[in-house]
Amino acid sequence: MMSNTPEELKYATSHEWVKADEEGNVTVGITDHAQDLLGDIVFVELPEVGSLVAATDEAGVVESVKAASDVYAPVAGEIIEVNEKLNDSPELVNSDPYGDGWFFKIKMSDSADLDNLLAADEYSEQCESE
Amino acid sequence: MLIFERSQPGRSSKAQAPNAGLDDSLLPDKFRRQQPAELPSVSELQVVRHYTNLSRNNFCIDTQFYPLGSCTMKYNPRGAHKAAFTPGFLQRHPLAPIEYSQGYLSCLYDLQEILKGVTGMEAVSLAPMAGAQGELAGIAMIKAYHDDRQDTARTEIIVPSAAHGTNPATATMCGYKVREIPVNREGDVDLDALKQVVGPQTAGLMMTNPSTCGVFERKISEIAEVVHTAGGLLYYDGANLNAILGKVRPGDMGFDVIHMNLHKTFATPHGGGGPGSGPVGVADRLKPYMPIPVVAKEDVVFCWLDQEDLPKTIGPMSAFMGNAGILLRAYAYALMLGREGMIRVGEFATLNANYLAIRLQQAGYTLAYPTRRASHEFILTLAPEEKAYGVTAMDVAKRLLDYGVHAPTTYFPLLIPECFLIEPTETESVEELDAFVDAMIKIRGEMESSPELLKSAPHTTPVRRLDDVKAARELDLRYAKPVQATQT
Numbered sequence: 218m219m220s221n222t223p224e225e226l227k228y229a230t231s232h233e234w235v236k237a238d239e240e241g242n243v244t245v246g247i248t249d250h251a252q253d254l255l256g257d258i259v260f261v262e263l264p265e266v267g268s269l270v271a272a273t274d275e276a277g278v279v280e281s282v283k284a285a286s287d288v289y290a291p292v293a294g295e296i297i298e299v300n301e302k303l304n305d306s307p308e309l310v311n312s313d314p315y316g317d318g319w320f321f322k323i324k325m326s327d328s329a330d331l332d333n334l335l336a337a338d339e340y341s342e343q344c345e346s347e
Numbered sequence: 348m349l350i351f352e353r354s355q356p357g358r359s360s361k362a363q364a365p366n367a368g369l370d371d372s373l374l375p376d377k378f379r380r381q382q383p384a385e386l387p388s389v390s391e392l393q394v395v396r397h398y399t400n401l402s403r404n405n406f407c408i409d410t411q412f413y414p415l416g417s418c419t420m421k422y423n424p425r426g427a428h429k430a431a432f433t434p435g436f437l438q439r440h441p442l443a444p445i446e447y448s449q450g451y452l453s454c455l456y457d458l459q460e461i462l463k464g465v466t467g468m469e470a471v472s473l474a475p476m477a478g479a480q481g482e483l484a485g486i487a488m489i490k491a492y493h494d495d496r497q498d499t500a501r502t503e504i505i506v507p508s509a510a511h512g513t514n515p516a517t518a519t520m521c522g523y524k525v526r527e528i529p530v531n532r533e534g535d536v537d538l539d540a541l542k543q544v545v546g547p548q549t550a551g552l553m554m555t556n557p558s559t560c561g562v563f564e565r566k567i568s569e570i571a572e573v574v575h576t577a578g579g580l581l582y583y584d585g586a587n588l589n590a591i592l593g594k595v596r597p598g599d600m601g602f603d604v605i606h607m608n609l610h611k612t613f614a615t616p617h618g619g620g621g622p623g624s625g626p627v628g629v630a631d632r633l634k635p636y637m638p639i640p641v642v643a644k645e646d647v648v649f650c651w652l653d654q655e656d657l658p659k660t661i662g663p664m665s666a667f668m669g670n671a672g673i674l675l676r677a678y679a680y681a682l683m684l685g686r687e688g689m690i691r692v693g694e695f696a697t698l699n700a701n702y703l704a705i706r707l708q709q710a711g712y713t714l715a716y717p718t719r720r721a722s723h724e725f726i727l728t729l730a731p732e733e734k735a736y737g738v739t740a741m742d743v744a745k746r747l748l749d750y751g752v753h754a755p756t757t758y759f760p761l762l763i764p765e766c767f768l769i770e771p772t773e774t775e776s777v778e779e780l781d782a783f784v785d786a787m788i789k790i791r792g793e794m795e796s797s798p799e800l801l802k803s804a805p806h807t808t809p810v811r812r813l814d815d816v817k818a819a820r821e822l823d824l825r826y827a828k829p830v831q832a833t834q835t
Contacts, residue, residue: 259820284759285512307820
């Protein structure tokens with residue numbers, strides 16, 4: 218089964234997706250490929266709103282029946298919002314990884330960080346070679 | 348059904364009740380219960396049946412093949428149990444003066460010496476009560492060492508991605524930041540990645556060798572040199588010591604501190620079957636920081652070394668001294684093996700693993716590291732089977748239960764998709780190994796002919812497939828006593 222990798226998003230090698238808006242804020246979640254590998258998600262730990270993160274810092278944890286994995290901040294900045302719904306409904310990460318299953322929003326300190334991320338086809342290629 | 352649910356008001360076992368004639372007048376009021384303890388009210392026969400039936404539902408090494416990788420679930424020889432049950436050991440009080448404990452202390456002293464010899468370390472403390480506590484003691488010693496030298500800029504512990512999950516957890520518990528480094532496609536640590544992350548901030552590197560990939564780390568000497576040159580120390584996770592016992596010594600590989608799981612390598616009970624034991628071994632420079640107490644010999648007298656003797660110790664790990672009964676079992680096991688037998692443990696564990704690996708490969712299964720010789724354990728990836736038949740590693744693991752085999756470790760290490768980590772240990776005969784291969788061949792046939800049989804397995808166990816997702820999402824860990832009508 219092929220994973221869904223939307224064209225309009227950017228991707229980190231550590232399997233997060235990033236959606237940037239015009240004000241320099243980004244929404245972050247984990248990819249369809251990542252949720253598929255992890256299996257049924259049972260717990261999500263989110264960062265604190267207001268905390269500062271550097272790119273590739275650990276910013277959360279996602280736990281499935283198989284494994285626990287860190288979720289990394291793909292860009293540097295301040296956490297401005299987290300998806301509280303995941304506390305009670307972690308399964309949203311499985312059912313809608315690019316929508317209701319988002320993790321947190323970062324106010325970017327440097328939008329040039331986006332240039333270090335992968336495009337959809339590059340990320341798909343990475344997943345293929347794993 | 349819990350034994351509390353069998354309870355009937357007023358029922359008891361008179362024959363097992365305390366002697367009614369006891370004089371308890373010396374017990375002060377403040378220590379007396381105001382409410383009776385909530386114990387189940389059942390007869391003696393009900394208790395016997397309840398626990399006997401529970402034990403019959405147990406899938407254990409005494410009844411079945413148990414190829415659980417990275418856990419080394421090996422047979423616990425009855426002779427070691429018997430030795431630990433010697434009345435002199437059983438009735439020894441931990442606070443008894445040492446002149447009445449010389450026999451016991453001499454056993455522990457000998458055990459320290461045996462563990463030193465077989466691991467190549469300079470000193471051993473038996474104090475840690477389990478593997479995780481041994482890890483904690485080990486990293487605490489690394490921290491104490493750097494702190495003692497005022498080398499406080501060392502804030503990071505490096506951990507390869509194939510590590511046991513306890514390694515990063517331990518480093519974090521000790522206040523370190525964890526730096527993960529990848530392993531390459533042959534299962535070796537990526538030496539270039541290591542060189543990039545080491546530096547003046549490196550406190551140490553934690554490694555399991557052979558790793559959880561089931562292969563021996565071939566560049567261990569270079570790794571040790573890179574870490575030592577940067578001023579860091581090397582920690583050896585002893586979870587896989589069984590593979591190399593008596594053949595290669597962590598001390599000779601350059602490790603500064605190690606923990607050993609006596610409940611794995613030295614065949615004492617574990618996995619719900621008994622308390623653990625995680626002695627630590629150290630190189631010369633970490634000796635001052637060892638957890639106390641340590642057994643010493645002065646002339647012909649054995650004694651405890653405590654805080655006074657080791658003022659820089661990281662401290663005690665428990666109220667007394669390790670798990671006495673487990674240490675004694677490990678000692679008896681080591682004596683039964685002797686120096687020659689100790690070497691054969693690693694040889695046969697490795698032979699058994701490689702025999703299984705080759706036979707399963709011939710049967711069509713895919714080895715995760717086909718170019719490498721397996722150590723005491725090896726990994727299959729069931730990703731091809733998942734693709735072809737939609738059958739997962741979990742389905743195969745569950746189906747094995749129907750064939751009377753305990754499931755191997757699945758989905759660990761995380762690096763390998765549809766991972767199946769198999770460790771037969773040295774105590775299994777070739778007939779048992781062949782029976783396991785036969786079961787895996789049959790299951791392979793079923794994948795094609797009737798995959799549903801696998802997806803709904805197990806079919807013959809007292810409890811069928813459990814809903815592990817529901818169990819994790821809706822935790823239910825306490826027994827709530829049903830509310831009864833008020834008693835008058």
